[in-house]
Amino acid sequence: MIGLLQNLVDAANLGSLYALAALGVGLLFGILRLVNFAHGDFISIGAYALIVPSFEVTAQLFIGTWNWSLMIPTVMLIVVIVALISDALVFQPLRRASAPTLMIASFAVSYVIQNGILMIYGARPKAANLWSGLDKPILLGELRVPLLQVITIVVTLALMAALTLFLKRTRYGVMMRAAAEDFRMAQYLGVNGNFVIGLAFAISGILATAVSLLYLSQTGTLSPTMGVPLALFAFVAVVIGGMGSLLGAVVGGFLVGFVVIMLQAYLPEELRVFRDAFAFTFVILILLVRPTGIVRTRAFIERV
Amino acid sequence: MLEVNDIHVSYGRLRALKGVSLSVREGEIVCLIGPNGAGKSTTLAAIAGGVAPHRGSIALAGAPLAGLRPEQIAKLGVSLVPEGRHVFGTLTVAENLRVATYMRKDRAAIAGDYDRVLSLFPRLRERIGSPGNRLSGGEQQMLVIARALLTRPRLLLVDEPSLGLAPKIVDQVYEILLAARQSDGLTLLINEQSSHRILKHADRIYVIRSGHIQLHDTAANLRDGEAIKRAYFGFGEDAAAADATDDAEEDAA
Numbered sequence: 080m081i082g083l084l085q086n087l088v089d090a091a092n093l094g095s096l097y098a099l100a101a102l103g104v105g106l107l108f109g110i111l112r113l114v115n116f117a118h119g120d121f122i123s124i125g126a127y128a129l130i131v132p133s134f135e136v137t138a139q140l141f142i143g144t145w146n147w148s149l150m151i152p153t154v155m156l157i158v159v160i161v162a163l164i165s166d167a168l169v170f171q172p173l174r175r176a177s178a179p180t181l182m183i184a185s186f187a188v189s190y191v192i193q194n195g196i197l198m199i200y201g202a203r204p205k206a207a208n209l210w211s212g213l214d215k216p217i218l219l220g221e222l223r224v225p226l227l228q229v230i231t232i233v234v235t236l237a238l239m240a241a242l243t244l245f246l247k248r249t250r251y252g253v254m255m256r257a258a259a260e261d262f263r264m265a266q267y268l269g270v271n272g273n274f275v276i277g278l279a280f281a282i283s284g285i286l287a288t289a290v291s292l293l294y295l296s297q298t299g300t301l302s303p304t305m306g307v308p309l310a311l312f313a314f315v316a317v318v319i320g321g322m323g324s325l326l327g328a329v330v331g332g333f334l335v336g337f338v339v340i341m342l343q344a345y346l347p348e349e350l351r352v353f354r355d356a357f358a359f360t361f362v363i364l365i366l367l368v369r370p371t372g373i374v375r376t377r378a379f380i381e382r383v
Numbered sequence: 384m385l386e387v388n389d390i391h392v393s394y395g396r397l398r399a400l401k402g403v404s405l406s407v408r409e410g411e412i413v414c415l416i417g418p419n420g421a422g423k424s425t426t427l428a429a430i431a432g433g434v435a436p437h438r439g440s441i442a443l444a445g446a447p448l449a450g451l452r453p454e455q456i457a458k459l460g461v462s463l464v465p466e467g468r469h470v471f472g473t474l475t476v477a478e479n480l481r482v483a484t485y486m487r488k489d490r491a492a493i494a495g496d497y498d499r500v501l502s503l504f505p506r507l508r509e510r511i512g513s514p515g516n517r518l519s520g521g522e523q524q525m526l527v528i529a530r531a532l533l534t535r536p537r538l539l540l541v542d543e544p545s546l547g548l549a550p551k552i553v554d555q556v557y558e559i560l561l562a563a564r565q566s567d568g569l570t571l572l573i574n575e576q577s578s579h580r581i582l583k584h585a586d587r588i589y590v591i592r593s594g595h596i597q598l599h600d601t602a603a604n605l606r607d608g609e610a611i612k613r614a615y616f617g618f619g620e621d622a623a624a625a626d627a628t629d630d631a632e633e634d635a636a
Contacts, residue, residue: 250481254485265482269457
């Protein structure tokens with residue numbers, strides 16, 4: 080019983096990270112029909128922004144030593160700037176391009192960022208200690224929950240609530256929802272297309288930063304491709320959740336986290352190395368049952 | 384106020400407009416009629432900036448619109464009600480209407496306009512909190528017209544307002560368009576597939592077929608409908624001649 084509860088907390092923790100990453104991916108897909116493979120690299124940048132550029136194996140924190148109230152906005156600013164620059168240089172000239180063209184362009188952005196990190200910080204993984212005080216467990220009866228996991232879950236829920244409020248209650252949020260539904264019609268009504276897309280990139284960057292910080296503080300390791308697996312699972316989450324639906328992205332993220340943790344916990348030991356293969360089999364099963372994803376949206380219906 | 388001069392538009396290899404020219408004067412109601420696929424929607428989309436002509440020019444009050452994005456053209460006072468309605472389905476009626484006001488600088492006037500538009504469409508006031516995709520076809524048509532009026536346009540482009548609506552609703556839609564024209568000093572350019580309703584209201588009529596303007600005259604001169612029929616179906620000598628040059632051009636391409 081305690082084992083199961085422990086696993087459920089782990090699943091909520093991992094699901095939170097996937098859901099946050101999936102929201103960043105889903106937001107851009109909704110507005111731009113862009114499947115942004117560079118999202119994982121936005122996550123990597125958020126983590127690397129904390130340390131002093133060097134080829135050393137042990138990372139020396141720079142921005143990472145600042146007080147959190149200054150550090151978090153600074154890192155967010157850096158990631159948002161990178162996201163906005165990639166929009167201005169790569170995606171803006173491709174506004175009338177097809178969705179596959181945009182996706183391929185995002186691969187290019189991804190490689191450029193990864194190689195940029197390689198040139199500045201070196202290829203070897205680095206150890207970095209962010210918020211090391213937070214790994215103390217909280218005891219709930221017999222249940223031991225690391226404080227960091229609680230923070231991860233709470234931060235994720237808070238960000239989701241903030242994003243929902245933004246989208247429902249503010250004029251820019253309403254603009255974004257209108258543009259996500261029918262971009263051209265929104266433009267005909269005077270909504271500035273480039274502004275809305277820029278806003279989506281910025282929010283996507285903020286969500287990526289949250290993933291960077293939470294993920295790094297849990298794993299303590301940096302590598303130039305650290306964001307790639309997170310982004311990969313985020314895509315899976317977006318697809319099974321229902322392309323174009325933010326709610327779907329969140330549901331998909333938590334579901335994928337849950338499946339991965341449960342497989343990790345309950346697969347026989349000798350099969351555990353194939354955990355991801357089982358996870359993706361599960362994804363295929365979901366898509367066989369619900370090809371449009373868990374939450375149906377217009378974006379998909381239109382394509383059929 | 385609007386001058387469209389010899390515009391050509393292609394979608395890939397399909398040539399949708401092969402040199403369309405038309406003009407609309409301040410305060411007029413001009414109607415563009417033609418069969419399905421004639422290029423009516425493309426003409427309106429080109430004026431609103433949704434598609435870019437590769438030849439020809441469009442000018443609003445003397446200022447060229449070439450290279451402007453749709454939202455910039457909207458800010459100049461051109462509003463398009465596209466075919467197929469394009470309601471934002473997950474947004475409420477109120478949100479759909481609000482989207483149209485965000486570009487406006489005259490904040491003070493917006494609340495008044497919002498009230499006025501809702502009194503033109505009492506049905507929308509009743510459904511103010513419903514998501515757009517729950518509305519009936521007629522209600523959606525009213526919503527997109529109300530939304531377009533809230534951008535405070537000088538020139539309203541309406542693409543097939545009667546498509547898929549019951550005749551009674553269509554009458555209502557026209558009544559409202561005419562009322563809005565009176566109160567806002569609107570200029571209207573309306574696309575329709577059939578001419579019978581529009582002959583009553585329009586000042587001038589253009590007939591378009593396979594990407595060419597086939598006929599242009601005042602509604603008064605076209606009242607008997609014969610000339611329109613000939614141009615529409617391509618029975619006239621002019622139309623046949625245009626078709627012949629078309630085929631020749633296509634062969635050359």
